Amino acid sequence: MLPYLLVAVVVLFAVMAYKSNKPIDIPEGSFLVDVRTPAEFKKGSAPGAINIPLGQILSHIDKFKGKDTIIVFCRTGNRSGQAKSILEEKGIQNIQNGGSWGNVKKSLEKKVKD
Numbered sequence: 001m002l003p004y005l006l007v008a009v010v011v012l013f014a015v016m017a018y019k020s021n022k023p024i025d026i027p028e029g030s031f032l033v034d035v036r037t038p039a040e041f042k043k044g045s046a047p048g049a050i051n052i053p054l055g056q057i058l059s060h061i062d063k064f065k066g067k068d069t070i071i072v073f074c075r076t077g078n079r080s081g082q083a084k085s086i087l088e089e090k091g092i093q094n095i096q097n098g099g100s101w102g103n104v105k106k107s108l109e110k111k112v113k114d
Contacts, residue, residue, distance in 0.1 A: 023107045024071070024098055031067040034101055035083045036074045046073065046104040054079045057086050064092045073098035 026032075032049035034041050041051040052060045054074070064070060064087055072080040072087075077099035084095045098104040 022099065022103070023110060024096065024103070026071055026098075026104070026107050026111060027069045030069040030071050031064070032098075032104065033064075033070065033072045033083070034074065035072055035079050036101070040075065045101050046098075046108060048108075049073075049101070049104070054083055057083050058090070061087075061090055061092070067092075068094060070095045071098040071104060072096070073101050073104045076100055077103075 032046055034045045034049045034051050035054045035057065036045075036051070037053055038051060045051070050063075052063070070087070070092065072083045072095060074080045074083075077097055080097045080099065084097045087095050098107070
């Protein structure tokens with residue numbers, strides 16, 4: 001039983017990693033929000049992104065209001081998924097989970113090349 005469970009866990013993580021690194025469309029003027037910790041943000045992020053850690057999303061809710069497109073992202077897509085849910089519960093629309101910060105960065109670079 002244990003080997004099957006281990007295989008299932010590995011497959012689940014592989015699927016999550018793939019989904020969080022799928023290139024995304026980032027419209028011009030999107031509000032890019034990195035929800036990792038300040039220490040993680042200092043090590044690198046997507047160009048033009050601001051840092052609002054997941055635990056501080058609610059205290060910065062006004063920054064999200066009136067934005068046409070909001071892209072939230074983190075290290076793997078987990079915290080950004082949580083941020084997306086929190087914001088939607090508060091009535092904020094047009095939010096996309098960008099997955100990992102590397103994925104958002106690559107998506108922006110691809111857009112510049114195209």
